[in-house]
Amino acid sequence: xxxxxxxxxxxxxxxxxxxxxxxxxxxxxxxxxxxxxxxxxxxxxxxxxxxxxxxxxxxxxxxxxxxxxxxxxxxxxxxxxxxxxxxxxxxxxxxxxxxxxxxxxxxxxxxxxxxxxxxxxxxxx
Numbered sequence: 001x002x003x004x005x006x007x008x009x010x011x012x013x014x015x016x017x018x019x020x021x022x023x024x025x026x027x028x029x030x031x032x033x034x035x036x037x038x039x040x041x042x043x044x045x046x047x048x049x050x051x052x053x054x055x056x057x058x059x060x061x062x063x064x065x066x067x068x069x070x071x072x073x074x075x076x077x078x079x080x081x082x083x084x085x086x087x088x089x090x091x092x093x094x095x096x097x098x099x100x101x102x103x104x105x106x107x108x109x110x111x112x113x114x115x116x117x118x119x120x121x122x123x124x125x
C-alpha cells in the first residue's frame with residue numbers, strides 16, 4: 001500500500017494565497033534587492049570600505065544613490081557606519097552580523113546569475 005502525503009511549505013511574505021501589500025517583507029525585499037543595495041552588500045563582503053572606495057568598486061553609482069542606499073542599509077541593520085574625527089574626515093562602512101548573514105545568502109544567487117547572465121541577456125538565436 002502506497003501512502004502519499006503533501007508537504008505544505010509556508011512561503012515567506014505570503015498570507016494564504018496573497019502577498020499582502022503592507023507586509024514588512026516587501027519593504028525589506030525592496031531595500032535588499034535593489035540594484036544598488038545588492039552591489040553595496042556584495043562590495044562590503046570584501047571587508048570595511050571607505051566612501052570613495054565604495055564609489056570606485058561600484059561603478060556607475062551616483063553620490064546621491066550611494067548615500068541613500070547606505071542610509072537605508074544602515075537603518076535596516078545590515079551596514080555599520082563609523083566616523084573618525086580626523087582632517088579630512090574619514091568614514092568607514094562594514095557589514096554587521098545581520099549583513100554578513102544576508103550576504104551569505106546573496107552570494108549563491110549572484111553565483112547563479114554570473115553563470116547564466118550571458119545566456120539570459122544574449123539575443124534570441
